Amino acid sequence: MEIVEMFKTESDLAKAVISWLEDYQWEVYQEVQVFGYTADIIAVQNKLVWVVETKLTSTLKVIEQANNWKGLAHYVSVAVPRRRDQSMFGKVLSLFGIGKIECGQEIIEWIPPILNRKALSNKITHLLIPELKNYAEAGNSEGKRLTPFKKTCMEIIREVEENPGITIKELIERIKTNDATPATARTCVSRWIGTKHIDVRFETEGRKLKLYPKERNFA
Secondary structure, X not given: OOHHHHOOOHHHHHHHHHHHHHHOOOEXXXXXXXXXXXXXXXXXXXXXXXXXXXXXXXXXXXXXXHHOOOOOOOEEEEEEEOOOOOHHHHHHHHHHOOEEEXXXXXXXXXXXXXXXXXXXXXXXXOOOOHHHHOOXXXXXXXXXXXXXHHHXXXXXXXXXXXXXOEEHHHHHHHXXXXXXXXXXXXXXXXXXXXOOOEOEEEEEEOOXXXXXXXXXXXX
């Protein structure tokens, strides 16, 4: 049986890579959008950031995708099924300083990535929220990912749950440091509050509108 047959989908391959990374104590996030690009896998360990693009085929396309992350991540690699006659593919990866993870019955880091000590990794790390670990599977064929709108809604709900009685002004000031802009936050709060998108409640106290977690009925 060919090694590639072990992975019917790109998600299958990504799962194997994620398990391998976690075994080595990397914290893994999936389908992360940064500056219009979407990384299949972003792994973080201490202050190091490693982007891994997964593909079932060893083509220039996956190299191009990986190369987009070189200025932002400390390490960049591609993960592909193990096949014969990939010497030229490996040479091109080495030329760009991109690593190669070969996936079969075992996961082997065939080509280590070059360390980028000047990576602007904060452009990535400040976007990493817990929901990105499992919201969408890396390499999923449905194109599912956590959009900026959904991410902003989640951030709003979390802030309200952690700070009951927070005002809208305070809320917007708190999430300025995240992916949302003040304009995006105001739109989300004013239009979607109390809906399935931002499932919180609000109360008027004096002249202030305050936000609270929605009361749950467990009866």
